[in-house]
Amino acid sequence: MAKVELKKPVIEEISAAIKDAQSVVLVDYRGLTVEQDTELRRQLREAGINYKVYKNTMMNFAFKGTDCEALLPYLEGPSALAISTEDATAPARVLCKFAKTADKLEVKGGIVEGTAYDANGIISISKIPSREELISRLLGSMQSPITNFARVMNQLAEKGGASACEAPAAEEAAPVAEEAPAAE
Secondary structure, three states, X not given: OOHHHHHHHHHHHHHHHHHOOOEEEEEEOOOOOHHHHHHHHHHHHHOOOEEEEOOHHHHHHHHOOOHHHHHHHHOOOOOEEEEEOOOOOHHHHHHHXXXXXXXXXXEXXXXXXXXXXXXXXXXXXXXXXXXXXXXXXXXXXXXHHHHHHHHHHHHHHHHOOHHHHHHHHHXXXXXXXXXXXXXX
C-alpha cells in the first residue's frame, strides 16, 4: 500500500473533526509528564472536547481550504488539536487553566467561530465564561429585583400590611393640618 493511501484516512479524520467545529485550539504538549498528559486528556474529555496529536503534515493538508488555514504558521514542533463542536470557549478555558499548573503546555493559536487568534487571543478567550454560566448570571440578575420586591412585600405583610403603610401617612398629614390654621 502506498504512503499516500495510508495518510488519506488521517487527513479525512482531521477534516471531518474540524468541519463542524465551533473552535479549534493548537497546543505544544512537549515536556508534559505522563501524569499531566493523562490529567489534561481527562479534563478535556469531561468538557466534551476532542483532543488528539497529529503530524503537522497531516494537519497541513487537512487545514488547506478551511478556516483553520490560518493555523498553518503555527504548525512547528509537536502539535495537538483540541476541538469542540458545542462550546466555542471550552478548549481555550480548559487548556489555559491547565497551562497555569503545567508550564510546559504552550497554546500556539486557534480558531474560534471562524476567527483566527494567536496565543494571546486564545488566553483572552479563555477568560470568557461558558454559555451556561452566562445564562445563569443573566437569569440571576433578572430574578434579583423580583426576589427583593417579594421580600419587601413579605416584610410589609408581617408588620401589618396596609395599616402599617397608612399610619405613617396619617401622622405626616396631622402636622400639616395643624400648621395651616397657624398661618392664617
